[in-house]
Amino acid sequence: MTDYSVASLIARGAFACPCGKTHAAHLKKAVVGSGVIGRLAGTVREYGGTKAYILCDANTFAAAGIPVLKALSAAEIGYTIYQFPEERTEPDEKAVGAAFLHFDHTCDILIGVGSGVINDIGKIVAKMTGLPYVIVATAPSMDGFASSTSSVVRDGLKVSVDSKCPDAVIGDTEILKNAPLLMIQSGLGDMLAKYVSVCEWRIGRLVTGEYYCEEVAAMIRAALKKCVDNAAGIVTRDPAAVEAVMEGLILSGIAADYAGVSRPVSGVEHYFSHLWDMRALEFGTPWSLHGIQCGVGTVLALRGYERLATLVPDKEKATAAFAAFDRDRWFGQIETYLGGAAQAILRTAPDSDRYNAKKHAQRLDNIVARWDDILQVVREELPPSKEIEGLLKSIGAPVSSAEFGVPAKENALTFMMTKDIRDKYILSTLLFDMGVLEDVSREVYR
Numbered sequence: 134m135t136d137y138s139v140a141s142l143i144a145r146g147a148f149a150c151p152c153g154k155t156h157a158a159h160l161k162k163a164v165v166g167s168g169v170i171g172r173l174a175g176t177v178r179e180y181g182g183t184k185a186y187i188l189c190d191a192n193t194f195a196a197a198g199i200p201v202l203k204a205l206s207a208a209e210i211g212y213t214i215y216q217f218p219e220e221r222t223e224p225d226e227k228a229v230g231a232a233f234l235h236f237d238h239t240c241d242i243l244i245g246v247g248s249g250v251i252n253d254i255g256k257i258v259a260k261m262t263g264l265p266y267v268i269v270a271t272a273p274s275m276d277g278f279a280s281s282t283s284s285v286v287r288d289g290l291k292v293s294v295d296s297k298c299p300d301a302v303i304g305d306t307e308i309l310k311n312a313p314l315l316m317i318q319s320g321l322g323d324m325l326a327k328y329v330s331v332c333e334w335r336i337g338r339l340v341t342g343e344y345y346c347e348e349v350a351a352m353i354r355a356a357l358k359k360c361v362d363n364a365a366g367i368v369t370r371d372p373a374a375v376e377a378v379m380e381g382l383i384l385s386g387i388a389a390d391y392a393g394v395s396r397p398v399s400g401v402e403h404y405f406s407h408l409w410d411m412r413a414l415e416f417g418t419p420w421s422l423h424g425i426q427c428g429v430g431t432v433l434a435l436r437g438y439e440r441l442a443t444l445v446p447d448k449e450k451a452t453a454a455f456a457a458f459d460r461d462r463w464f465g466q467i468e469t470y471l472g473g474a475a476q477a478i479l480r481t482a483p484d485s486d487r488y489n490a491k492k493h494a495q496r497l498d499n500i501v502a503r504w505d506d507i508l509q510v511v512r513e514e515l516p517p518s519k520e521i522e523g524l525l526k527s528i529g530a531p532v533s534s535a536e537f538g539v540p541a542k543e544n545a546l547t548f549m550m551t552k553d554i555r556d557k558y559i560l561s562t563l564l565f566d567m568g569v570l571e572d573v574s575r576e577v578y579r
């Protein structure tokens with residue numbers, strides 16, 4: 134298959150793939166394009182909706198509220214609207230609780246009007262109430278539109294919880310193109326991240342033997358290429374550029390659904406972003422939008438891979454470095470760096486495969502034996518860091534963490550911490566296995 138538009142993927146339904154899996158997406162409908170808000174009422178009817186419970190905030194209401202209400206009224210579909218009162222809604226206990234306490238039990242369908250935060254809350258309400266859920270996107274800012282999880286703040290910690298994938302996504306480019314520029318840049322940043330995630334997925338396959346699907350990787354590459362080809366139009370809010378980003382973001386959710394893991398859509402660049410988010414919550418340090426941070430994380434990751442390409446694994450040195458690694462001291466550093474947020478990591482890290490000597494020896498054997506293949510993957514998947522830096526600069530997006538207030542001198546430590554965020558094989562894990570993580574971090578992120 135080479136037609137990777139979201140519409141054709143949804144139309145394709147479930148299919149058996151050469152990778153051995155049967156791929157299926159939870160998303161049943163997505164309409165992206167100019168004027169597609171006109172299809173909202175029909176979509177609501179399609180899911181049997183007669184009265185909608187609408188979630189929004191002041192900003193997202195300003196972006197799309199009036200056209201949504203008009204479309205519903207014209208079709209004689211009733212509604213109850215709850216607008217979050219905060220200037221900036223956090224997807225935490227208070228907001229999720231408010232969404233439930235204001236719920237009107239005579240409603241039989243949910244409509245989220247918004248992007249990241251509103252959609253994350255809407256997906257939880259949909260899961261708990263069992264009602265059909267339509268998201269009217271107001272900004273192409275992140276890739277959670279078609280996913281079945283919500284990123285929330287629980288007990289002060291950013292966690293991912295199970296929720297419900299929207300039944301339908303409506304992405305009207307006439308609405309999306311008027312989103313704050315930072316949010317559109319963020320969507321592109323979340324897409325650029327996919328260079329790294331696909332590359333690391335393939336490296337993970339070579340080193341740990343994990344599952345990989347070339348069909349899913351090909352989908353992501355095609356969507357990413359479309360975004361990059363159209364990126365120049367972002368500054369002028371060209372609908373074609375906005376549409377490419379929105380399509381790519383929805384497709385990313387489908388790709389992750391197909392794979393059953395987040396491998397195709399997130400890698401080390403996302404962990405930079407997670408760490409900045411965790412520190413912001415814990416210590417009030419500066420932060421930016423998810424995709425803005427992912428864009429910067431991508432530039433940092435590409436620089437790291439450029440250094441990797443000059444290395445040759447040394448088995449003896451790597452084995453000695455692994456044996457000499459002072460885990461307790463390192464876990465202490467994680468605690469200092471992340472505060473209370475470190476606890477979740479420290480509960481599982483000691484028992485992870487990362488620190489298992491036997492597993493390390495196996496991985497190291499694979500790294501040495503497949504070094505040429507690893508470098509081949511890097512060459513095939515990754516553009517030069519300067520190219521992506523240039524692209525982000527050309528659309529006015531940040532290329533370094535200092536631009537959103539996190540000093541660049543912290544990047545080395547942040548990069549080292551990325552290996553402990555999850556059990557995912559990424560650049561920092563690879564460098565750790567090779568016994569050169571600290572040296573390379575200090576050298577690349579001076």
Ligand SMILES: [Zn+2]
Pocket residue numbers: 150151152153154156346347348349
């Ligand atoms: Zn497959």
Ligand SMILES: [Zn+2]
Pocket residue numbers: 275276323399403423427
């Ligand atoms: Zn993302």
